[in-house]
Amino acid sequence: xxxxxxxxxxxxxxxxxxxxxxxxxxxxxxxxxxxxxxxxxxxxxxxxxxxxxxxxxxxxxxxxxxxxxxxxxxxxxxxxxxxxxxxxxxxxxxxxxxxxxxxxxxxxxxxxxxxxxxxxxxxxxxxxxxxxxxxxxxxxxxxx
Amino acid sequence: xxxxxxxxxxxxxxxxxxxxxxxxxxxxxxxxxxxxxxxxxxxxxxxxxxxxxxxxxxxxxxxxxxxx
Numbered sequence: 499x500x501x502x503x504x505x506x507x508x509x510x511x512x513x514x515x516x517x518x519x520x521x522x523x524x525x526x527x528x529x530x531x532x533x534x535x536x537x538x539x540x541x542x543x544x545x546x547x548x549x550x551x552x553x554x555x556x557x558x559x560x561x562x563x564x565x566x567x568x569x570x571x572x573x574x575x576x577x578x579x580x581x582x583x584x585x586x587x588x589x590x591x592x593x594x595x596x597x598x599x600x601x602x603x604x605x606x607x608x609x610x611x612x613x614x615x616x617x618x619x620x621x622x623x624x625x626x627x628x629x630x631x632x633x634x635x636x637x638x639x640x641x642x
Numbered sequence: 643x644x645x646x647x648x649x650x651x652x653x654x655x656x657x658x659x660x661x662x663x664x665x666x667x668x669x670x671x672x673x674x675x676x677x678x679x680x681x682x683x684x685x686x687x688x689x690x691x692x693x694x695x696x697x698x699x700x701x702x703x704x705x706x707x708x709x710x
Contacts (some may be wrong), residue, residue: 507649516659516669575671 515569522567530561590629595624644703650694657692666691 533556540549589641597620605611651661651672658672665672667686674680675690682690691698 513661519668570666573667573671574686575668575674575680578680 516560518569522563522569523571526560526563526567526571529556529563532556533559588628591624591627595621595628643678643681645675645678646673646701647690650696650701653674654694659692664693 502616536552536556537549540546540552598617602613602617602621606613647661656664659669660705662669662672662676665686671680671686675679675682680706687698687702691701694701
């Protein structure tokens, strides 16, 4: 990649790497998107095996683009955005878990409202998420 | 953090995409740095200073924070 100026279709000037990065990133997320949409469509049409195959083709294509693309797909700002989004996600999960668990227990004890089983499943899922986070954090803190 | 990235880039007649290409980041990253919305890593700050052939403190002013 030389950084030589090229004209894009929209008339704005782009460098080869920038346009390549954009193309590969579209390919990366497009692969998963197409795989998932094809999976849902084929399942709706009662082709369960083909649906799973389409899904896995999408996943493998995602991994292939991610690992073998000739340009750098993500940079440090992307990593920073991911870190902030992850923190925000964990805060939302923590709020839902703290309020949801306490609220569900209280309402059930007062016999006001019995939450359906899937609510407990979601809350236990969040507990699992925090366990994974704690393990990952501990492992990383020992490595750095 | 205030910085001189936009001024120095325009001095050289480069687009954001071209500068991004030279220092191996995305155009959005250069745009965010120029607008003071993203503070680059030490490695990228050194890379930019190296590219513009100046000292890091000539390019970035840690005392000025123009983020709202």
